[in-house]
Amino acid sequence: MSSVIKVNPIACEAYGYCAELLPELVTLDEWGYPIVDGSAVPAHLVELARRAAKDCPRRAFLLQRAVGP
């Protein structure tokens, strides 16, 4: 089962912890808000992604099961 990262743009307040933990998958825009591309999280990064989700102060960083094909 693959996972994808979603960012709740309303909750996000640009703390930026996610980009520090997961620079492979998260970049920040010029105002500090995370940009994710919606592709499946590679297996070796899933644990880090879980931690990023847990550490997000706004609970805006979500790791979700990929939907559909």
Add this chain to the structure above:
Amino acid sequence: MPTATATDVHESAAHNSAAHNSAAADRATLLGAWRAHRNAELTTHLAYHGSPPLPQRGDRTWPERFAAAIEESGLTGRGGASFPSATKLRLVGSARGNPTLVVNAMEGEPASAKDKVLLSCVPHLVLDGAELAASALGATRIVVCVAADRPDILAGVVRAVKERAGSSLAPVPVEVQQPPARYVAGEESALVSWLNSGPGAPSWRPDKRTPLTIGRRPVLVHNAETLAHMALVARYGASAFRAVGTTDAPGTALVTVSGGVEHPGVYEVAMGTTLGSVIERTRPTADVAAVLTGGFGGSWVSAAALDTPYAPRPLAEVGGVVGPGVLVVLTRRACGIAETARLARYMAGESAGQCGPCVFGLPAVADDLAYLAIGTRDRDAIRRLEMRVATVDGRGACRHPDGVARMVRSALSVFASDAAAHGAGRPCVFANEPSVLPPTVIAPLVPTS
């Protein structure tokens, strides 16, 4: 510069016949009754159209027959997304609980006047559609939403609701609500938020298939024009609806035309009429350079594409969009970059203020465009704009930033040579001319603070 005022709208709605001429075909149009009688009262409406075919008590097959007629008609939503109306009916109809039907008459798009025309001229057609759709869904409540700053629209709705209250034409009770007057307040999740006693701002819905609810009950939000079409389809049949328009995009559509034209207003046109002939009827004040299609979050289309049929698919092929039915005409005596800068500034101010990329990104885009518009020499300006527009696209809870991104990208393409000249410090001579946009939305190009 003419802009769509209430009077103009009524005049043009009345003076311009729909795309076809026979009296029988005119009967199945949105504005036919108004053209014939210039009267919005219930008695006139019933004399012209007859009673709406609401279900008899205990008729269990009626909802499916209604949904099937809507499906066969090929009607798509007229609020902006052009989504098949029958699919939407069935999705909510299959959810648990008695739904609420919401009539979206928020007219949040500043260059649109069709909600005003519908609810001033043919309010009972909209209410027929609402009662029919509500009956098909088993809805127990109809809510008509009119923006808090539109007493003009409210008056027509309240009068019409009172005329039907308690009669057989109002099997489902209708209430009128006034959400805040803001561009994004008419977005469906924002409307539902407000009806749930929330702030009336869009919500983040990662899965759009999750139905919206009021409390635990499902909600169906339909644009006022869409419901008026449903009332016609229920009366005259899907084939009458399909007799006008194209196979892909059947029926008529309301289009609000404004900008550099002598006769701005709301026109009912057959889908598939060329962009050029729609605009020709409004008498452009000079040669047309481009047309803003689909409203402020829509897309500029070059005058070279004026022979494109007005319908979602052909317009998409030339980078345009039907959206909520808005055309703003830009003549050769205006500056596309300056107008785009004004549009972007307005849209930046209309953000709900919830999402960072929209809160910071839209003002940055508006600033870039403003400096470009006044001809600040900056060789990097266009590249930076393209980058910022890509940064905001798709990164809000709602599609507000996406619309701005689309509109600005289309401007950089349609007005490419102008943009280059502006960036080289040579703004066009019309950059300081009065805007063609509605006066309510115009702010100084470059903020003074």
